[in-house]
Amino acid sequence: MSVFQIKETPKSYDVCIVGSGAGGGMAAYVLAQAGIKTVLLEAGPLYDPAKNVTQLKWPWESPRRGSSSPHRHFGDFDAAYGGWELEGEPYTHKDGTQFDWFRARMVGGRTNHWGRISLRFGPNDFKRKNIDGLGDNWPISYDDVAPYYDRVDQLIGVFGSKEGIFNEPDGIFLPPPKPRLHELFIKEGAKKLDIPVIPSRLSILTRPLPDNKDRGACFFCAQCNRGCTVYGDFSSSSVLVKPALQSGNVDVIPNAMVREVITDNSGNATGVSFVNKDDLQEYTVNARIVVLAASACESARILLNSKSSQHPNGLANESGVVGKYLHDSTGADMGGILPHLVGRKRYNEDGVGGMHVYTPWWLDNAKLDFPRGYHIEYWGGMGMPGYGFGSGIQYTNGKYPGRDGKMKPAGGYGASLKDDYRYFYGATFGMSGRGEAVAREDNYCEIDPNTVDKYGIPVLRFHYKWSDYEVKQAKHMKETFKQIIESAGGVVTWGHTDTAANQYGLAAPGRIIHEVGTTRMGDDPRRSVVNRYNQAHTCKNLFIVDGGPFVSQADKNPTWTILALSMRATEYMIDEMKKQNL
Amino acid sequence: MDRRKYLKTLAVGSVGAGLLIQSCETEKPQTQQAAVTHTIDRTPAEIAREEKLRAETFFNEHEMATIAVLVDIIIPKDDVSGSATDAGVPDFIEFIVKDKPELKTPVRGGLRWLDVQCMKRYNKSFVDCNAEQRIEMIDEIAFPELAKPEMQQGVAFFNTMRDLTATGFFTSKIGIEDLGYVGNRPNQWDGVPQEVLDQYGLQYDERTLAESVKFDT
Numbered sequence: 001m002s003v004f005q006i007k008e009t010p011k012s013y014d015v016c017i018v019g020s021g022a023g024g025g026m027a028a029y030v031l032a033q034a035g036i037k038t039v040l041l042e043a044g045p046l047y048d049p050a051k052n053v054t055q056l057k058w059p060w061e062s063p064r065r066g067s068s069s070p071h072r073h074f075g076d077f078d079a080a081y082g083g084w085e086l087e088g089e090p091y092t093h094k095d096g097t098q099f100d101w102f103r104a105r106m107v108g109g110r111t112n113h114w115g116r117i118s119l120r121f122g123p124n125d126f127k128r129k130n131i132d133g134l135g136d137n138w139p140i141s142y143d144d145v146a147p148y149y150d151r152v153d154q155l156i157g158v159f160g161s162k163e164g165i166f167n168e169p170d171g172i173f174l175p176p177p178k179p180r181l182h183e184l185f186i187k188e189g190a191k192k193l194d195i196p197v198i199p200s201r202l203s204i205l206t207r208p209l210p211d212n213k214d215r216g217a218c219f220f221c222a223q224c225n226r227g228c229t230v231y232g233d234f235s236s237s238s239v240l241v242k243p244a245l246q247s248g249n250v251d252v253i254p255n256a257m258v259r260e261v262i263t264d265n266s267g268n269a270t271g272v273s274f275v276n277k278d279d280l281q282e283y284t285v286n287a288r289i290v291v292l293a294a295s296a297c298e299s300a301r302i303l304l305n306s307k308s309s310q311h312p313n314g315l316a317n318e319s320g321v322v323g324k325y326l327h328d329s330t331g332a333d334m335g336g337i338l339p340h341l342v343g344r345k346r347y348n349e350d351g352v353g354g355m356h357v358y359t360p361w362w363l364d365n366a367k368l369d370f371p372r373g374y375h376i377e378y379w380g381g382m383g384m385p386g387y388g389f390g391s392g393i394q395y396t397n398g399k400y401p402g403r404d405g406k407m408k409p410a411g412g413y414g415a416s417l418k419d420d421y422r423y424f425y426g427a428t429f430g431m432s433g434r435g436e437a438v439a440r441e442d443n444y445c446e447i448d449p450n451t452v453d454k455y456g457i458p459v460l461r462f463h464y465k466w467s468d469y470e471v472k473q474a475k476h477m478k479e480t481f482k483q484i485i486e487s488a489g490g491v492v493t494w495g496h497t498d499t500a501a502n503q504y505g506l507a508a509p510g511r512i513i514h515e516v517g518t519t520r521m522g523d524d525p526r527r528s529v530v531n532r533y534n535q536a537h538t539c540k541n542l543f544i545v546d547g548g549p550f551v552s553q554a555d556k557n558p559t560w561t562i563l564a565l566s567m568r569a570t571e572y573m574i575d576e577m578k579k580q581n582l
Numbered sequence: 583m584d585r586r587k588y589l590k591t592l593a594v595g596s597v598g599a600g601l602l603i604q605s606c607e608t609e610k611p612q613t614q615q616a617a618v619t620h621t622i623d624r625t626p627a628e629i630a631r632e633e634k635l636r637a638e639t640f641f642n643e644h645e646m647a648t649i650a651v652l653v654d655i656i657i658p659k660d661d662v663s664g665s666a667t668d669a670g671v672p673d674f675i676e677f678i679v680k681d682k683p684e685l686k687t688p689v690r691g692g693l694r695w696l697d698v699q700c701m702k703r704y705n706k707s708f709v710d711c712n713a714e715q716r717i718e719m720i721d722e723i724a725f726p727e728l729a730k731p732e733m734q735q736g737v738a739f740f741n742t743m744r745d746l747t748a749t750g751f752f753t754s755k756i757g758i759e760d761l762g763y764v765g766n767r768p769n770q771w772d773g774v775p776q777e778v779l780d781q782y783g784l785q786y787d788e789r790t791l792a793e794s795v796k797f798d799t
Contacts, residue, residue, distance in 0.1 A: 045625070052623035056766060059753035061621045063632065063677045066753070071628045081625055161793050175795035178773035184784050199793070206795040219768035340782070347775050350765035384766050385758060390748025394726050394741060409725040413656045413744070421748055422662075425761055 006273065009285040011251070013039045014577070016272055016287035018258050018302065021109030022559050023545035024293030025236030025244070026566035032247035034574050039285055040241065041256040041274060043294070044081060044105030047112065047237050049227025054079065056221060056229075059386050067387030073102070075386070079112035079227035079235070080104040088454030092461045099326070099445070099462035100510035101297060107254065108237025109295070110513060113225040115354050116202040116233050117377070117557040118158045120149050120564075122167030125554035132371040134469075135439045138551040139523045139532045142169065148564035156234045156563070157209045159352075160201035168360045174206045176356065177220070180349050182380040182429045183357045185338055189488025190359065195480070197378075200358045203234035203560075214243065222383065224353025233353065256283070259457055260306040260315075261290050261542065267310035269542045272302075275455045289541045289573060289582055292519075293566070296326065296548040297445050300518035301460050303529075304447045314447075316519070316536035316544075321529050323446050325439040325517040326464060327553050330374065331507035332474045334481035334495030335430030338380075338488065339400055342427045349381050361555045370472035372436035373555040376480075380429025390421050395493065397424065428493070431484065433477035436555040437470050439517050443509070464509040474498075474506035514558050519548035534569035541582055545569050635680045641690070647709050648693050649675055649743075655720055656747040662760050666747050669754035675746050685742070692739025699736065770797045 015031055017024045020042040031038045049055070054077040059065045062076035069076060073083025082104045091101055104110045123142040129135055146169070153172040160173040176199035179187060187197040204224060208217045215238075216230030224233045231238040244250040255277035262284060264270050271286035292299040300323045306315035314322055354377075361373030397420045398410025408416070448461035478498060485492050498505035522528025525537035530549050536542040545566035547558050554561075576582040620629065641649065653666035653675070666672075679685040696719070697707045704715050711719065723729060723736035724744075751757040773794070779785055786794075 054622045056768075057622050058755070058758070058766065060755060063635075063674075064681050065674070065678075065749060067678075067682075069628065069631070069681070071625060071631065077622065087627075159795070175793060177771050178786060178790060178794045181774045181778065181782070181784075184774065184786075188784075220771040221766060221768065223766075345775075345778055345781070346762035346764055347778065348765045348767070348769055349771070349774070350769070351771045382763065382765070384763055385749075385752045385761065387749055387753065388745075389752045391745040393744065393748065398727060410727050411725045411741070411744070413720060413724045413740075414658055415660045417744075418657050418660060421752060422761060 004282070006282040006284060009039075009253075009283055011039070013037050013251075013285065013287040015039075015289045015291060015573075016041065016285055017291040017293055018272060019043075019109065019292065019294035019298070019546065020107045020241050020252070021236050021293060021295065021546065022111050022562045023547075023566040024291070025108065025111070025240030026563050027291050027293060027543075027545050027570045028244040028250050029240040030567055030570040031574070032244035032249045035249055036574065036577070038244075038250045039287065040244070040250055040252045041258055041272065041285070042107050042252060042254050043257045043277070044107065044255065046252070046254045047079075047081070047106040047108055047227075048242065049079060049112070049231070049235060049238055050229045052079075052227065053229055054226040055223050059384065065387040074113055074225065077223075077226050077386075079225060080110060081106045089459070090451060090453060091459050092448045092451055094461050094463040097462065097464050098508050098510075099328075099464040100508050101460070101462070101515070102510065102513045103295070103298070106237075107241055107252065108235045111234065111236040111559065112227050114513075114559060115377070115557070116204055116224050117354065117358075118201050118203040118234070118560045119360075119375075119556035120169045120171060121145070121554045121556055121561050122169055124167045125552065125556065128372070128552050132365065134371055136520075136522070136527075136551050139521060144532075145561070145564050145568065148568045149560065152560060152563045152567060156203055156239055157205045158201055158203045158560075159199070159206045161199040163198055165360060171201070173201070174209075176200065177206055177351055179356045180351055180381050181344075182338060182341065183355070183378060185488045185490075186378050186429070186431075186484065187357060189486075189490075190484050192487050193483055195359055195484065196362050197357050197359050200355045202352060202354050204352045204354075205232045206352070215239070218352055220351055222350035222353050253285070257455055257457070258294065258302055259455070260302060261292075263306070263308050263310055263315065263539070265310070267308070267539060269315070269539055275457075289543065289577075291543045291545055291570075291573075292548075293544070293546045295546050296515045296518045296550075297460055299544055299546055299548050300445055301447070303519070305458055311539070316529055316539050316542055318538045319526050319529060321520065321527060323518050324441050324444040325520050325551075326443050326445055326462075326515065327437045327439045327517045328509050329512040329514040329553060329555075329557075330435040330437050330466070330470045330473055331432060331512045332477045332481075332495075332498075332505045333430060333432045334478060334485065334492060335428060336485040336490040336492045336494075337396065337400075337424070337428050338490045339427070340489060342400065343403060343423050344382070344426050346382065350383070355379060368476065370469050370476065372438060372469065372473065374433040374435030374473060374477060375555050376477075376484075377432045377434060378429070379431070382426035393417070393420060393424070396420075400424075429490065430495070431481050433474070433481070434512060434514075434555065434557070435470070435473050435477070436553050438467065439520075439552055440467065445518060466503060466506060466509065471500070471503045471506060474504040475500075478504050514547070514553060516547035516550035516553050516558055519544045520551050521549040522551065533572040534565060535572070543569055543573060635677065638680055639676075640680050640686065641676055644707070644709070645690065645693050646672055646676065648696070648707075651709055651716065652743055653747045653750070655716065656744055657751045664756050666751050669751045669756040671747055671750035671754070674750035674754075678746065678750075685746075688739065688742055689746075692736070692742065695735055695739060772797055
């Protein structure tokens with residue numbers, strides 16, 4: 001017997017899903033409810049926040065006090081295994097450009113640690129080309145997706161407030177938490193500038209979710225990024241994959257790194273091949289339908305690596321569009337101090353895991369020198385100390401009088417310094433802009449012809465540059481942040497020295513972890529990869545339900561739209577199966 | 583379960599067990615017994631890395647003795663709480679430089695720089711100096727805006743030590759109690775306490791009060 005052989009997974013399935021994040025988890029959930037035999041492949045280990053616990057732990061329980069490590073780039077308590085670089089799984093760049101790719105290899109993927117910001121795309125967000133002439137419209141409209149947003153709201157839970165803003169559609173909301181102290185100051189300050197500050201919209205159960213006995217309500221520890229032991233927030237692992245597995249209709253294969261989609265002589269998908277990371281053996285699994293949900297970039301990688309005589313450019317890539325139009329949200333930040341909050345009274349202000357208020361995009365781009373908007377996220381207050389606490393006190397304690405009302409030289413040591421840490425605790429705050437980039441054909445990922453990962457799978461090579469549109473947007477963010485900080489009675493302490501030379505502090509592409517666009521949706525098979533139901537134009541039994549099909553990103557976080565579109569696509573798929581079209 | 587009981591259950595640590603359905607999935611494969619007890623979720627790769635780091639020793643005895651003196655100068659015992667060494671800061675620094683190797687040279691080199699300065703001034707290493715001499719030396723490097731240009735390397739080193747000491751101290755049990763951080767426990771966030779709102783002349787507007795989450799008292 002040869003040492004190297006490909007083993008066939010004995011069971012045959014109706015559907016094989018690759019990836020268990022928001023898109024894959026939703027597909028698995030919907031298929032499970034419909035009683036369809038499904039296999040869910042995940043490139044990382046099993047993960048259940050009720051068992052893999054970092055919630056309610058103290059900083060001293062981590063020897064590095066919660067700072068990042070090569071295995072958890074977002075910190076020792078963060079729920080995401082992985083990060084910007086994975087050992088043995090490189091990616092490369094072209095022409096000196098940059099794209100940082102965050103990968104969480106685990107059941108639930110990046111939904112385990114995300115900010116739970118759950119915004120619907122608005123009517124304008126599906127038709128940006130009609131407004132500014134740039135990029136392309138989606139083939140579908142808000143009205144097509146709205147019923148699915150409603151159902152996602154009810155299935156998963158999201159808090160927020162009814163605002164009636166045209167492009168920020170209201171959802172079916174749980175009640176929001178009251179603003180924290182610094183958020184009240186921000187709200188007051190922004191009001192003077194005519195900048196709206198409204199309750200945030202996060203998928204956290206401020207109240208028990210009606211008709212759901214499996215999930216507890218939020219108990220306000222501010223630690224959603226650690227995963228919730230009572231499932232009081234949304235992660236695909238706890239809210240979608242877990243019930244899908246319990247249905248008995250879905251099997252999960254963890255540590256399954258997918259190599260390619262296998263096709264038959266007619267060009268249809270018949271299953272996938274994967275390497276099992278535990279035994280390093282090669283496997284195949286057969287299914288009538290293949291659903292890719294491995295992340296926008298990873299799904300593009302699988303397609304481009306799935307070459308056959310029927311699909312010489314890679315599967316579903318007759319258009320040559322796979323990998324192109326990659327885009328991430330823009331990001332820029334600024335921070336400051338609220339001098340009137342020094343020496344503040346202590347109380348528990350953890351709240352939910354994230355901001356209680358935010359600013360949706362409020363201006364008209366027709367009157368600005370950049371075409372797309374951004375929203376603003378706020379943070380600050382008396383959080384739990386972690387690695388980095390107190391760092392750089394010399395930039396603060398020389399600038400303000402101490403508890404005794406006297407000025408003293410910056411830095412220092414001893415009892416007086418020790419008291420400064422107490423005195424300035426909870427007085428710092430800041431904000432981050434998250435904006436829409438214009439999707440462009442020349443921002444893309446492709447297969448690096450020279451490089452493979454440790455499993456022998458050809459890796460992605462990125463080519464990504466921000467355009468003047470994004471740089472001007474970042475400049476506007478910075479100007480706005482400074483105004484808000486000062487209007488709130490604060491003093492800017494960092495993030496204000498950026499210039500055109502560093503693109504006004506615009507975060508490197510990929511850093512906001514909203515990668516979308518690589519397998520975009522459209523009616524024209526020459527210019528798009530999937531149709532309006534996330535079904536590949538040139539391979540009917542292949543669906544893509546991650547962020548890849550996004551035509552444009554909107555100034556919103558993509559998760560809620562990935563969930564809604566995945567639900568919609570999966571129901572369409574089930575319908576087509578019933579009609580014997582699939 | 584009523585909500586108060588629910589919170590209480592959470593607080594004693596059997597986190598929501600009654601709420602959770604047993605998973606039908608198998609447990610993660612257990613790795614061999616770790617030398618260190620981990621109270622937080624760890625992957626096999628993390629456990630292996632941690633054991634490797636713990637098996638290494640970076641600072642020698644003299645360096646550790648110097649670190650102990652320095653961190654207690656930075657954060658001494660006072661009326662509120664114990665000192666940096668009481669909070670285990672030297673051990674934290676030993677671990678963190680191994681964990682973040684980019685800190686190794688700045689800290690080791692800085693300790694040596696400090697000893698050389700003290701040798702020049704007092705003909706003794708820093709730890710062998712008396713309390714007065716130590717403070718005289720520290721005064722030269724502890725105030726970035728007042729320090730002489732030739733002390734800049736010392737200032738950079740002391741800034742690093744100040745940061746590491748503050749982080750090590752205020753992320754310890756002693757430090758968190760000192761700071762008065764009272765979160766990290768189940769609770770019901772019902773807004774900023776009234777007396778704090780009053781202190782700053784703030785109030786929640788009618789709409790916020792009407793639409794925000796309310797709790798049974």
